Amino acid sequence: MDPLKIAIISRAPRCYSTKRLREACAQRGHKPMVLDPLKFGIYVESKNPTLTYRSKRLSHYDAVIPRIGTSITFYGAAVVRQFEQMGIWSANPSQSIIISRDKLRSLQVLSRYDLGIAASAFVRDRKDVLPAIDRVGGAPVIVKLLEGTQGVGVILADTIKMAEAIIETLQSKSLNVLIQKFVAESRGKDIRAFVVGDRVVAAMRRKAVGTEFRSNVHRGGETEVVKLTEEYERTAVRAAQILGLRVAGVDMLEGAEGPVIMEVNSSPGLEGIETVTGIDVAGAIVDYLVENLRFDDLDLRHRLSLARGFQVAEFTVGPESNLAGCNIGESGLRERDVIVMSINRAGQILAAPKGQDMIQQGDILLCYGRKNTLRDFLPIRKMPEKKKAKKKKTPPTA
Numbered sequence: 584m585d586p587l588k589i590a591i592i593s594r595a596p597r598c599y600s601t602k603r604l605r606e607a608c609a610q611r612g613h614k615p616m617v618l619d620p621l622k623f624g625i626y627v628e629s630k631n632p633t634l635t636y637r638s639k640r641l642s643h644y645d646a647v648i649p650r651i652g653t654s655i656t657f658y659g660a661a662v663v664r665q666f667e668q669m670g671i672w673s674a675n676p677s678q679s680i681i682i683s684r685d686k687l688r689s690l691q692v693l694s695r696y697d698l699g700i701a702a703s704a705f706v707r708d709r710k711d712v713l714p715a716i717d718r719v720g721g722a723p724v725i726v727k728l729l730e731g732t733q734g735v736g737v738i739l740a741d742t743i744k745m746a747e748a749i750i751e752t753l754q755s756k757s758l759n760v761l762i763q764k765f766v767a768e769s770r771g772k773d774i775r776a777f778v779v780g781d782r783v784v785a786a787m788r789r790k791a792v793g794t795e796f797r798s799n800v801h802r803g804g805e806t807e808v809v810k811l812t813e814e815y816e817r818t819a820v821r822a823a824q825i826l827g828l829r830v831a832g833v834d835m836l837e838g839a840e841g842p843v844i845m846e847v848n849s850s851p852g853l854e855g856i857e858t859v860t861g862i863d864v865a866g867a868i869v870d871y872l873v874e875n876l877r878f879d880d881l882d883l884r885h886r887l888s889l890a891r892g893f894q895v896a897e898f899t900v901g902p903e904s905n906l907a908g909c910n911i912g913e914s915g916l917r918e919r920d921v922i923v924m925s926i927n928r929a930g931q932i933l934a935a936p937k938g939q940d941m942i943q944q945g946d947i948l949l950c951y952g953r954k955n956t957l958r959d960f961l962p963i964r965k966m967p968e969k970k971k972a973k974k975k976k977t978p979p980t981a
Contacts, residue, residue, distance in 0.1 A: 644671055672872070675831075680849045712747055771790060774836075814842065815841075818841075830851075897949045911923055922950065926940070
């Protein structure tokens with residue numbers, strides 16, 4: 584492969600993560616350039632989206648690695664979006680960066696799936712504060728600023744009175760506050776899983792020092808290598824994929840019932856994870872970029888819906904369905920203009936299934952086909968039932 588010209592979008596060219604990404608690109612024969620996102624000009628013209636850098640038209644780049652700081656999320660994501668409109672592949676999509684930066688929004692997206700997340704509440708009316716604290720499990724409770732990062736704006740309130748006072752004070756300053764269940768069994772420690780593509784390339788456990796309950800490395804937390812169980816690795820990868828992130832740091836607590844996702848970071852630091860594990864995480868990011876940059880970011884559901892009368896739909900094969908026990912060829916779906924694109928069977932994905940592949944009760948079919956046909960398989964939406972408590976699971980071992 585010819586050398587690639589790779590733009591690393593970062594305001595901190597001398598920081599560890601940026602330097603390591605430059606080194607990893609150069610070691611593989613590519614040409615990295617660190618570009619400050621605030622030096623770009625975005626020009627929106629019909630059929631001609633363009634970017635300037637330091638007031639000059641930007642030269643061609645093959646791919647982008649965004650390292651967008653929290654304080655410039657809006658403008659930085661807009662720059663990445665413009666690269667995408669110009670047909671240039673980004674290691675993380677702009678929309679996914681925006682979603683992951685909003686702690687509430689990312690938890691809302693994840694809450695639709697069968698993943699462990701900390702019970703959380705977001706309220707603005709003073710009368711709703713006490714009921715919200717009660718709904719997430721009562722004191723002690725975590726009070727978290729939605730705009731915080733690296734442990735800043737995360738407060739442990741030991742009593743309901745303290746939590747109420749903190750929340751009211753922060754809300755009086757027009758700050759958005761998330762109320763979150765305190766996972767007592769994981770006090771002072773968490774797991775950072777570094778996801779690249781469809782795998783965890785490195786993982787570490789972070790431990791708070793002294794009386795500090797926040798385990799962030801930036802707050803003096805200690806680190807150690809951790810070998811993830813299959814459940815923890817699967818949870819980390821799935822969380823990143825649900826949010827559309829290809830490169831992510833997924834922070835999880837070791838709850839009594841299994842992994843509890845706290846946050847999914849779209850620009851995770853490399854220093855801590857590389858130092859403690861000795862793994863070339865920067866190299867894994869660059870290798871993934873090289874393998875995947877030829878694939879465009881397609882909004883498949885939108886593209887396939889452009890044909891009038893056709894739609895993408897996903898449904899579960901229930902006990903009364905006449906599809907259960909048939910193979911795809913015998914199901915009659917193809918004759919009714921429906922193509923099965925994948926089968927999800929208890930979390931295992933069978934992609935591009937063939938005619939002889941069997942359909943079983945409980946399978947989740949992702950299909951493309953005629954709306955009138957697909958409608959027959961779709962249930963009427965109902966409010967989800969309250970989840971039953973899971974059995975205690977074994978945490979990962981160090």
